[in-house]
Amino acid sequence: MFDPLFARAGVLWSEIIELIQDRGMAASLESYTAQQLTRNPQLDPGQRKLLVHRFAIEGEVDGKTPLELFLASQTNLTLADRQLISSWRRSFVGLLAIVQIFPNGLEVMNWLTAKHYRIQFTDLPSQTAMSRLKVGEVIIAQISPIIDIDWAILAPWVALGRIGRPKLAVAIGAFRQNYPHYLYSDAPQQLAAAWESVAVYHDRFVEFFGTDEIALNGAQLQTRIGEFQTWMVEKQLETAGIDKSKSLTELATDAGVEAEDLAALTADLGLSATDAAKGHKAPAGKMISPKVELPPHLKAASTVTALSHHYWGQMFLADYPRLKTLLAPVDPQYSPSDLKFIHKCLADPQMNAFVWRRLAEQFPQQLQTAIGQSLALPNFNLSSLDSILTKFNKYLEPDLPDLASVPIHLHELFQSAVLEVSKEKARPKSQPKKSGFGAKS
16 A cells, blocks of 8 residues: 555654664753753644654764664664665755645645655555645645655644645744754755855945944934845845836836736735835835834843844844943953843843854953853853853854845745735735734844
C-alpha cells in the first residue's frame, strides 16, 4: 500500500527519535528545548511536540548532530539507508498550504517561498491523520526529502485550518518569530537576497543620517525615521527607473493593470478606503513607503538610540543612552541602582550581542568592570563576554532582521496572495483590515 522507501523512512525516523530520547542525549535535548521555549514561550502544545524532531535536525551533542550520531551507532544500515538519513539535513519547518490531495499523499506550498512539494505518506496512521485535511488549509510541519521531488512529513504537525488573509498575516508573523532559521531555508537565492537587502538598508541609513547611530527623543526619532523611509523608497524608485511623480493609477494604467486589481492591491497593502482613494491620486513614492511606527513606550521616551548594522539590522533602544553614560567615565563608580540597571540591560532581549560587542569596543575596561560587579564576578574578563551573553539567552549570530522582509521579499508573497483574492467577485464594503506587514521596516 505504501511505497517501501517511504515506509522505511518512517521506521528509520522513529529509531532516530528513540535514540535522541535515550539518556545519552537527554541533557542536550533538555538544553535545546529550554532555549527554544525561553526564546518563544508562546509555542502551542502542538509545536512543542515538534521540538524533539527539530532537535534531530538542528541539535548538537558533543559537536555532532543526532543524525551523525545515529549513523555512527548503527552498523547494520544499508548504503541506501545512510544516503537517505544524510539527505535529512535538508529537512525544514514550513508554513504549508494544501494545494492538492492524492490517494497516497499531498501537494503543498511553502508560503514563505511559494515553492511546491509532493508529500507521500509513510504509514497508515499518517495517512489517517492527514486524510482530514482539505485543499486550502494551512499546516506547520517539518518536511524531509526522500527521493527526487518527493518528501515526507515524519514529525508531528500542527493544523491551522483554512485561514483568510488577516489570519494568514498573523500566522506568517508568528512563524517568523518561532522559526527564524527556516524563513527562506529552501530558497538559497531568496535568502541571499534577503540578507543583501539588510546591507543595502544599512548603507542607505548611513548615507541619509551620516552615521550608524543616532539619538533623539521618541517623537523626533519617529519623524526622522519616517523621512528616511520615504527617501529610501524614492531612491529605490529612481534606481528602478520609475517616475515617482506619477500616481499609482497612472503607473497601473501604463502597466496595463485593471482597476479591480489595483483596488485589491491597495487593500492588501493595508490602506483604508479613504487612504486608498487618496493614494490613487498621490505620487507613488509617497504611497509605497512602509510606515514605521515606534512602540508607544519608545515614542514617549526622552531619548532613544537607533543603531544600524549591515548584518544585525536596525535596533531602537531606550536604555542605551543611559548605559553609555554610565560606562563613559574612565574610573566609574557604580551604585547598587546602577548595577541593577546594568543587569536589566543584560536581560533585555533588545540588547543583542551586537550591542554588547559594540560597547566592549568603545568602553572595554569600563564594561568589564560593570559586568563583573553587576554579576558578582570579580575575575570577569571580556574574553568571556560571549559566554555571559549566551547565559542571558542572546544568540551570538543574528536571525534575518525584520527589515529584510518588507517591502522587498515578503511583498512578493503578498503579490501572489493578491492574485488569489482578486479572483473573488465580491469584496466587503467595510474598511479592509490592515495586514500588519506594511508597518515593518
